[in-house]
Structures are given as C-alpha cells and as structure tokens.
Amino acid sequence: MEWRHDRRVRLCRKAFPRSSVPVQAVTRRDPSAPAFSADCRLCPRLSAHLADIRESHPGYHARPVPPFGDPRPGLLVVGLAPGMHGANRTGRPFTGDHAGILLYETLHRFGFGSQAEALSPDDGLVLKSCRITNAVKCLPPANKPLPAEIRTCNAYLRAELHDLAPPAVLALGTVAHQAVLRALDCRIAEFPFAHGAIHDPRPGLRLFDSYHCSRYNTQTRRLTPEMFRDIFAGIRRYLDGRG
Numbered sequence: 001m002e003w004r005h006d007r008r009v010r011l012c013r014k015a016f017p018r019s020s021v022p023v024q025a026v027t028r029r030d031p032s033a034p035a036f037s038a039d040c041r042l043c044p045r046l047s048a049h050l051a052d053i054r055e056s057h058p059g060y061h062a063r064p065v066p067p068f069g070d071p072r073p074g075l076l077v078v079g080l081a082p083g084m085h086g087a088n089r090t091g092r093p094f095t096g097d098h099a100g101i102l103l104y105e106t107l108h109r110f111g112f113g114s115q116a117e118a119l120s121p122d123d124g125l126v127l128k129s130c131r132i133t134n135a136v137k138c139l140p141p142a143n144k145p146l147p148a149e150i151r152t153c154n155a156y157l158r159a160e161l162h163d164l165a166p167p168a169v170l171a172l173g174t175v176a177h178q179a180v181l182r183a184l185d186c187r188i189a190e191f192p193f194a195h196g197a198i199h200d201p202r203p204g205l206r207l208f209d210s211y212h213c214s215r216y217n218t219q220t221r222r223l224t225p226e227m228f229r230d231i232f233a234g235i236r237r238y239l240d241g242r243g
C-alpha cells in the first residue's frame with residue numbers, strides 16, 4: 001500500500017503491478033453472469049419479503065430494482081439497497097423517497113441529471129454520464145441485508161463494474177464501499193471507508209466514499225448538503241481532468 005496524490009488517495013499495489021494491466025484482467029467476471037435479472041430469487045429471505053409486500057402493497061414494484069442511467073457512465077453511484085417506499089415502490093433507484101431528494105438535487109447541480117427531482121419512473125429524468133445501482137437489488141427487511149445476501153448479489157455488481165468500466169465510482173456508505181471492493185477482488189482491509197476518502201483500487205477506477213444520503217444521516221446532519229456537494233465537486237474535477 002502507498003499513498004498517491006494526497007494523503008486521502010489510496011493505491012492498491014496488488015492491483016497495480018509493475019506494468020500496465022488491462023482493466024478486464026484485474027477483475028474476474030463470469031461471462032455467463034448477467035448484470036441484472038428482474039426474476040432473480042437467489043436470496044430466499046428477500047424473495048419471501050418481496051412476495052409479502054406485493055400482497056400488502058399491490059401497486060408496489062417489490063422486485064429486484066434495475067440500475068438506472070447512462071449505459072456508458074463516467075460515474076457509477078452505488079447505494080445500499082432499495083428503500084421500502086422509494087425504489088421498492090417505484091422500481092427506480094432512489095426515486096420517490098427521502099434519500100433521493102439530496103442525491104438527485106446534487107446530481108443535477110453537478111451536471112449529471114436533467115432535473116433536480118426524481119418522483120416516478122415516468123418523470124422524464126435523464127442521467128448524463130451517470131448511472132445508479134445498489135449493492136443489493138432487493139429490499140431487505142429493516143433495510144439490513146444479511147452478509148450472505150450482500151455476497152450473493154455482488155455477482156451483479158461485479159458484472160456491472162466489469163461491463164461498464166466507469167472511471168469514477170461513488171460508494172454511499174460502508175456496505176456499498178465494501179461491496180465495490182469485493183466486486184473488484186480487492187482486500188477490504190486495505191481500503192477503509194471514511195466520508196471523503198478517495199481510493200484507487202484498480203487502474204482507471206477511482207472510488208469516492210460518502211456517508212449515505214439517508215433520511216437519518218441528513219436529518220441528523222451527519223451528512224449535510226455542503227458535505228455531499230464537496231464529494232461531487234471532487235468527482236467532477238476528477239472526471240473533467242481526465243478530458
């Protein structure tokens with residue numbers, strides 16, 4: 001491990017061998033694995049939970065929530081999991097709940113979104129060079145996926161990262177941060193999560209960390225709009241600097 005650029009940027013020596021290595025050689029990818037399956041039932045607890053919700057809330061999406069946004073993104077935003085009355089209801093990440101308010105307002109402010117609000121999948125919102133996904137695609141009870149569920153769903157995130165090869169990834173919270181590292185085959189202990197931390201886990205991919213923009217974090221001001229904008233300002237500088 002060594003530091004690069006400034007003290008906040010961590011570089012994985014394991015992922016940076018002496019010579020330049022093609023990105024696809026660093027991350028193992030099962031070529032038969034899809035990046036998303038709307039019919040996935042690999043996690044029995046989550047599938048049963050969603051089946052219950054489809055009965056109690058017939059109008060809700062209550063299925064795995066697909067990623068949303070640009071198919072060739074400069075920035076991939078990785079959240080934790082769908083929220084009960086947000087993505088789990090509308091079928092689009094961070095759409096229709098409190099966590100999406102700050103996220104989409106900030107994406108719009110930094111030129112990643114066509115509008116500042118995300119209310120429903122037919123609201124006309126277009127993401128520009130940005131895509132949003134979740135570490136876990138199904139709503140977990142109490143918003144807490146089990147470690148086994150995070151590991152199972154990691155196959156989709158691995159496929160996304162491999163197929164999209166985004167130059168910047170924003171991890172919202174520790175679970176998303178660790179899921180990204182797992183999907184990249186990096187040792188999690190080498191890249192500790194911290195709000196504002198920046199890591200280079202593999203060539204051509206910079207990982208930015210932020211506290212999750214959840215209702216709890218924003219209402220307790222653990223994460224303020226200014227703090228969140230600082231993260232995005234750094235991402236924008238990085239992406240613009242790459243040309």
Ligand code: SF4
Pocket residue numbers: 040041042043046047064136137138149152153154
């Ligand atoms: S959380 Fe992921 S792996 Fe588990 S059932 Fe949902 S889509 Fe499948």
